[in-house]
């Protein structure tokens with residue numbers, strides 16, 4: 287059966303046929319690393335992680351590229367503010383932080399959130415600042431082809447000429463005349479107020495470190511241009527799927543497409559956009575201030591439960607966070623886990639604390655699951671198929687039909703893996719728990735020695751043990767029920 291995806295550009299669901307048989311090139315827009323990730327960002331990454339996993343499940347070799355926008359107005363503004371006299375530090379923004387330090391710090395926060403929630407790392411994760419040369423080449427091509435020009439007011443900017451590209455507006459089905467101007471520069475320097483910046487001339491207020499030489503004067507790249515240049519470098523001038531959040535369709539994706547197609551590239555064959563995570567109906571967004579971070583959710587639920595919540599809706603629909611959302615997701619995950627644990631125990635004699643590994647590569651998803659996923663990644667229907675299999679398995683276990691139960695268990699494992707809900711994402715947590723347990727045994731032995739030394743009034747020995755532990759970052763506190771230890775914060 288063929289896979290069908292909704293293509294935002296053509297506004298229809300159509301058969302997916304890769305440009306090169308057996309291979310898929312996927313680019314999706316990553317974060318502008320100007321602040322802490324919120325769960326909306328992670329939902330976008332989970333949606334494209336599920337897409338990747340499904341394409342791989344169907345036998346495709348997928349090259350995934352997700353960029354890091356590490357130079358941008360907002361990053362520079364946040365950094366500049368941190369040097370201001372009335373700046374007040376908080377848990378997210380530190381005083382006197384250079385733009386690149388701030389960007390890299392948040393890039394790592396994003397990476398850690400993705401890792402924790404089972405978003406597999408992309409094949410390539412290019413940073414905008416590492417691709418200035420490619421951006422210059424693209425601007426050059428656009429100027430040569432008559433689609434870009436240096437600012438008329440000598441600001442050092444370079445603009446894309448929207449009137450020179452008749453298909454401008456075709457991604458979002460808009461008529462140029464109905465569009466608003468691009469607010470990125472003084473319209474007096476532009477041929478048309480809708481023209482947008484490919485290159486931004488250096489301003490006296492910009493830090494020297496955020497400025498690169500160019501044929502049009504020193505400056506830095508415009509946001510839209512970054513993605514066009516990076517896609518081409520890693521996936522070529524024609525590739526299969528371009529993704530990102532629905533909020534990026536205009537202007538970002540419209541402009542990316544215009545730049546690349548005006549340069550003569552075929553660009554993306556499919557455009558796929560994930561819906562927004564909302565809170566009380568409003569887009570979760572840094573600028574609105576209604577964000578919930580992955581860390582906050584992980585205080586309330588395990589990574590798999592958070593992943594289930596963020597991945598359960600159809601990727602194109604809006605996902606509203608409600609206080610009871612995580613409890614509902616938790617109950618669903620527990621139903622799945624309860625069945626798998628029972629099946630492992632009854633059929634394979636594996637107990638909850640046994641160490642075991644199971645070869646899953648020949649396990650297959652059910653037909654209902656497969657056709658749901660092939661139909662534009664219909665995850666809600668696929669999850670219904672998964673839970674139906676859990677019910678069938680539980681019924682079989684109750685009736686003592688271990689063969690049917692085993693088949694259901696294998697299918698459930700294959701389906702949870704396909705959705706990235708397998709428990710591998712908790713292995714990080716398990717490894718920490720194992721290390722913690724090992725440390726506990728070692729420290730307890732030291733503390734027992736220390737107690738014996740104290741009982742024998744051998745103070746030198748008792749102090750020496752305390753010093754050894756302190757040097758290892760372990761703080762010992764004596765209490766009525768004996769010594770307690772903790773790691774120094």
Ligand SMILES: Nc1ncnc2c1ncn2[C@@H]1O[C@H](COP(=O)(O)OP(=O)(O)OP(=O)(O)O)[C@@H](O)[C@H]1O
Pocket residue numbers: 315316317318319324325326327328329330529530531532533534560561562563564569570571572573
């Ligand atoms: N609330 C949300 N729900 C789903 N996806 C989102 C949400 N907010 C951002 N995204 C997506 O996350 C990816 C990275 O986004 P980017 O860094 O550009 O964030 P942003 O839209 O500027 O976020 P914010 O509005 O909070 O500043 C993009 O694909 C974007 O569409």
Ligand SMILES: [Zn+2]
Pocket residue numbers: 314315316513530538542
């Ligand atoms: Zn982009």
